[in-house]
Amino acid sequence: MKLSEVTLSHHYADLGDAFGRQIAPTPFAHPHLIDINPVVIQLLGINSAEASNPDWAKLGCGAKLFNGSRPFAMKYTGHQFGVYNPDLGDGRALLLGEIEKAGRRWELHLKGAGQTPYSRFGDGRAVLRSTIREYLAGEALNGLGIRSTRALSIVGSDEPVTREHIERGAMLIRVAESHVRFGHFEYLFYTKQLQAQQQLIGDICRRFLPGTHGLSAGEQAEAMLRFTTQRSAELVAGWQAEGFAHGVLNTDNMSIIGDTFDYGPYAFLDDYDPTFICNHSDHTGRYAFEQQPGVVLWNLNALAHALSGFVSVEALRDCLEQFQPQVSHAYAERMRAKLGLAVEEEGDQALCAELLQLLQQSQADYARFFRALAHYRGERPAQALRECIATAQQDALEHWLEHYDRRLAREHSDFRARNRTMLATNPKYILRNYLAQKVIEAAEGGDYQPLRTLRQLLQTPFDEHPQHETWACAPPESGKRIPLSCSS
Structure with missing residues (x-):
């Protein structure tokens, strides 16, 4: 499909005025394309040759609209740091419409597009720094096999x-199968719009x-909560296994x-x-790394409360009681894979x-420890692993390796097979903040090649990419925290 042939539909906006307001974006006067994501172009069914189309600069800032686009600001509310805020909504973003590809519907959402009825006192803009961070984060999580929104451009x-200081404005086209948040249901519940809910x-x-077709409203609401609970459990298990901290898990930031x-x-x-x-x-x-499973459950409780007009308390409680076992199961599966364990044993949780x-x-x-562990074959001393561990903990490492060796022996683990599996599970390249900062500083100076390089590495984080070894280095102390x- 050529770019000129892209025509957007509007299933969400067509739901009605209860869900938001149609509003035009405020484009940049002098936009320039910084990057276009070739993987997402392909995902949307657009010809890869269209990546060089000069229209992207205008389309990516709202100066030109896709065929059929009717930009729409979504209304929602949510709990921020545990406190309900009724004044939320798309304050700097607009739903441009949806593309249908191979039976899937992809929504395009323009972030940084200017003020909307829900901007409150904000300027409706995004800056280059935050836009780059979101652009890279979607690729990083997706590359690790963790569900995420992504970005097209x-x-x-x-x-x-103006943020902490004067920066330059930027816009991003976010792509997701749905932009509906927990906060959408909270808004309709607290404003007593149950028919719209x-x-x-x-x-x-x-x-x-689709299996819920023909069910009652209550049965559909319960099925949706069970679906969201399962998906959220798998999501947070992935975050915990891969060492990702979201940082602001408000209910309006939950998909x-x-x-x-x-x-x-x-x-x-x-x-x-x-x-x-x-x-x-x-x-x-509240949103510390180790608190994330508990916070996600808190948010699911808020969602369940918002669905209480349709679902009984007993059914809501039963849904939520499934969350912790689902998290534990999904996390255990991921950690066994990171450890190269092919079968489940009772003592695996203690080993981990x-x-x-x-x-x-x-x-x-x-x-870096898990990547080094992928190359471990029982040698002593395990020099690559010892280099990851402080001197004071070397004896503890030896003690753990003895347990690990016995565990591998019990399942007759083959090194070559385990090595392949672990290298495909433990990334060499991750989106460290010092790398993101390096890319941002280059981009602010007009050099976008580091951004493109890191984007490509994050899309294939398990590959060696020997020509890019420096991107796999641990951060200097100044690059941490x-x-x-x-x-x-």
């Missing part, structure tokens, strides 16, 4: 935008739960289909620290917990 400008439940079920959504002050762990807080505005540690305690006490680099705010 970044467009820059010379428009000044039933309409939205039915729309989600038609798209993602009803279980995508990682609305990137702000996120971070991947460098040194393993379960108490890590990546958002410098999170003074109580012992390792994580060792990594925490040693302040070991999380990703870079302060991040919600404007990140």
